Amino acid sequence: xxxxxxTKELQKKANDIRVDIxxxxxxxxxGHSAGPLGLADIFSALYFHILKHDPKNxxxxxxxxxxxxxxHCVPVRYVTMAHAGYFPKAELMTLRKFGSxxxxxxxxxxxxxxxxTSGPLGSGLSQATGMALALKMDNAxxxxxxxxxxxxxxxxxxxxxxxxxxxxxxxxxxxxxxxxNNIQIDGPTETVMPLESLRAKWEAFGWFVLEINGNDxxxxxxxxxxxxAIVEKPVVIIAHTVPGKGVDFMEYDFHWHGKPPDHKxxxxxxxxxxxxxxxxxxxxx
Amino acid sequence: xxxxxxKKDWGQEESIRKGFGRGxxxxxxxxxxxxxxxxxxxxxxxxxxxxxxxxxxxLEVGVAEQNLVTxxxxxxxxxxIPFVSSYAAFSPGRNWEQIRTTVCINDRPVKIxxxxxxxxxxxxxxxxxxxxxxxxxxxxxxxxxxAPCDSVExxxxxxxxxxxxxxxxxxxxxxxxxxxTSPHTPFEIGKGYVFRAGSDxxxxxxxxxxxxxxxxxxxxxxxxISAEVVHISxxxxxxGEVILASAKKTRHVVTAEEAQINGGLGGAVAELLxxxxxxxxxxxxxxxxxxxxGEPDELLKHFGLDAESIxxxxxxxxxxxxxxxx
Numbered sequence: 327x328x329x330x331x332x333t334k335e336l337q338k339k340a341n342d343i344r345v346d347i348x349x350x351x352x353x354x355x356x357g358h359s360a361g362p363l364g365l366a367d368i369f370s371a372l373y374f375h376i377l378k379h380d381p382k383n384x385x386x387x388x389x390x391x392x393x394x395x396x397x398h399c400v401p402v403r404y405v406t407m408a409h410a411g412y413f414p415k416a417e418l419m420t421l422r423k424f425g426s427x428x429x430x431x432x433x434x435x436x437x438x439x440x441x442x443t444s445g446p447l448g449s450g451l452s453q454a455t456g457m458a459l460a461l462k463m464d465n466a467x468x469x470x471x472x473x474x475x476x477x478x479x480x481x482x483x484x485x486x487x488x489x490x491x492x493x494x495x496x497x498x499x500x501x502x503x504x505x506x507n508n509i510q511i512d513g514p515t516e517t518v519m520p521l522e523s524l525r526a527k528w529e530a531f532g533w534f535v536l537e538i539n540g541n542d543x544x545x546x547x548x549x550x551x552x553x554x555a556i557v558e559k560p561v562v563i564i565a566h567t568v569p570g571k572g573v574d575f576m577e578y579d580f581h582w583h584g585k586p587p588d589h590k591x592x593x594x595x596x597x598x599x600x601x602x603x604x605x606x607x608x609x610x611x
Numbered sequence: 612x613x614x615x616x617x618k619k620d621w622g623q624e625e626s627i628r629k630g631f632g633r634g635x636x637x638x639x640x641x642x643x644x645x646x647x648x649x650x651x652x653x654x655x656x657x658x659x660x661x662x663x664x665x666x667x668x669x670l671e672v673g674v675a676e677q678n679l680v681t682x683x684x685x686x687x688x689x690x691x692i693p694f695v696s697s698y699a700a701f702s703p704g705r706n707w708e709q710i711r712t713t714v715c716i717n718d719r720p721v722k723i724x725x726x727x728x729x730x731x732x733x734x735x736x737x738x739x740x741x742x743x744x745x746x747x748x749x750x751x752x753x754x755x756x757x758a759p760c761d762s763v764e765x766x767x768x769x770x771x772x773x774x775x776x777x778x779x780x781x782x783x784x785x786x787x788x789x790x791x792t793s794p795h796t797p798f799e800i801g802k803g804y805v806f807r808a809g810s811d812x813x814x815x816x817x818x819x820x821x822x823x824x825x826x827x828x829x830x831x832x833x834x835x836i837s838a839e840v841v842h843i844s845x846x847x848x849x850x851g852e853v854i855l856a857s858a859k860k861t862r863h864v865v866t867a868e869e870a871q872i873n874g875g876l877g878g879a880v881a882e883l884l885x886x887x888x889x890x891x892x893x894x895x896x897x898x899x900x901x902x903x904x905g906e907p908d909e910l911l912k913h914f915g916l917d918a919e920s921i922x923x924x925x926x927x928x929x930x931x932x933x934x935x936x937x
Binding site: 391434435442443444446448449453455460461483484491 | 667
């Protein structure tokens with residue numbers, strides 16, 4: 327377990343994560359770009375500040391559990407895990423290749439440190455709730471279950487079945503986060519299947535809602551801190567993120583939901599990330 | 612030829628699900644990690660005995676079968692042994708993808724209870740008479756598929772499931788059926804048993820149809836036909852050796868199940884024999900159709916899921932095969 331990083335360090339880490347996401351996706355030749363880029367700040371904050379975990383001992387019995395229901399965004403998790411020391415960064419270039427531990431969608435049995443197998447949407451919140459309830463039965467008060475949901479997957483009924491159950495039993499150790507990036511494969515979420523008012527929906531289902539800028543490290547850490555202090559209801563953080571964050575031509579564009587950059591696009595994206603959008607000179611120029 | 616391992620008196624009747632209810636209570640007493648969840652059918656799936664004894668280890672999830680099984684996957688992730696129950700029509704009928712992803716690919720030892728399987732559900736009609744569950748669950752890697760033949764075997768199977776480290780599916784039925792096995796009848800997950808020895812034809816049966824197969828063997832004995840009855844309580848993994856040994860001896864096989872003939876036990880036996888020992892066979896089961904409302908006995912008779920139908924199939928296969936041979 328490394329020490330917690332400062333806000334500045336977490337911001338830099340998020341940028342480094344974005345760089346590796348672009349590199350690995352270009353190499354893989356398929357996969358999702360927008361969601362993972364948008365989630366880089368949240369993953370940086372989780373793995374380098376919030377989660378209790380040990381990269382050298384992924385099965386550590388005291389660890390917090392991070393359930394990723396939005397399995398298609400797993401590239402950001404692989405990169406963050408590699409940066410945290412779960413496996414060598416060189417392995418990132420095996421993403422989606424035959425024989426790789428880094429499957430196109432995450433498979434728990436192939437890579438230590440993953441907590442579930444996911445990809446088919448809508449079943450992460452209920453698995454996380456089952457884990458949280460089991461920990462409560464065991465009186466394991468010092469362990470928490472964090473679950474990440476996409477906004478598009480809230481189209482799935484299973485998500486809301488789980489929301490009802492979470493409010494009914496309120497395990498007290500469960501924090502959900504919705505990546506509200508407003509896009510899904512077929513277009514903007516509000517065109518494909520309107521989710522608004524999303525906050526009112528969760529509140530009506532019995533959850534305490536925190537709403538933040540999901541690309542703001544301090545806001546992310548602040549929201550998780552606050553969520554831990556709320557016990558009367560389960561907490562969901564609606565994190566507004568920019569899909570494709572950090573790469574100008576990908577930002578806000580749903581066409582980047584499910585495709586990787588080609589070589590030219592990757593060069594452009596990497597230049598932008600390494601110069602922080604032209605603000606600094608890249609050492610690689 | 613007398614039956615082997617079985618009770619002498621078959622007069623007592625009890626539904627198979629009742630044996631599950633007793634077994635789960637017993638498993639819960641033996642191991643505090645045994646937990647349970649139900650989708651609004653606690654009494655009729657017989658989970659109620661566990662729920663009353665161990666309320667802190669029981670979750671009522673409401674009418675939400677997708678949630679039911681995925682909650683189970685989460686509980687299992689923390690080392691619990693979750694039994695999750697509903698009607699087979701809804702679980703695995705409604706939540707098959709969740710079972711595939713979160714239980715099977717994820718390899719979590721969730722115990723899925725599909726009660727009220729088969730047409731013997733009766734008056735509820737076709738929507739509730741699950742007939743495709745064996746095929747659905749048999750297709751899944753990592754999954755064990757169990758269909759006990761009476762309440763006593765269901766109790767043993769439930770206790771064995773609590774100790775088994777794999778995902779399990781157990782198929783239960785609603786109607787009262789004869790109790791013909793005893794606490795001394797052997798049971799092991801993955802093993803088939805010869806319940807009656809014979810030499811002319813093999814009847815391979817599972818679940819409620821094993822009793823009907825034994826009755827069919829008596830009818831056939833009256834016609835000087837010696838039928839061997841092999842009970843398959845675990846459809847997957849299938850005990851190929853006991854079936855092959857019997858088929859090698861009799862060269863004629865009839866399968867019997869209260870399920871669709873496509874993809875069920877009959878399918879499994881046909882796959883086995885087709886590859887290892889091509890043998891003439893007839894599958895007795897639901898013939899690619901749905902059920903309807905009625906009393907269990909009249910439905911079983913109407914759809915050809917009784918001793919007479921099995922006996923007729925056995926006679927037919929002997930006649931046909933003899934004609935072809937000469």
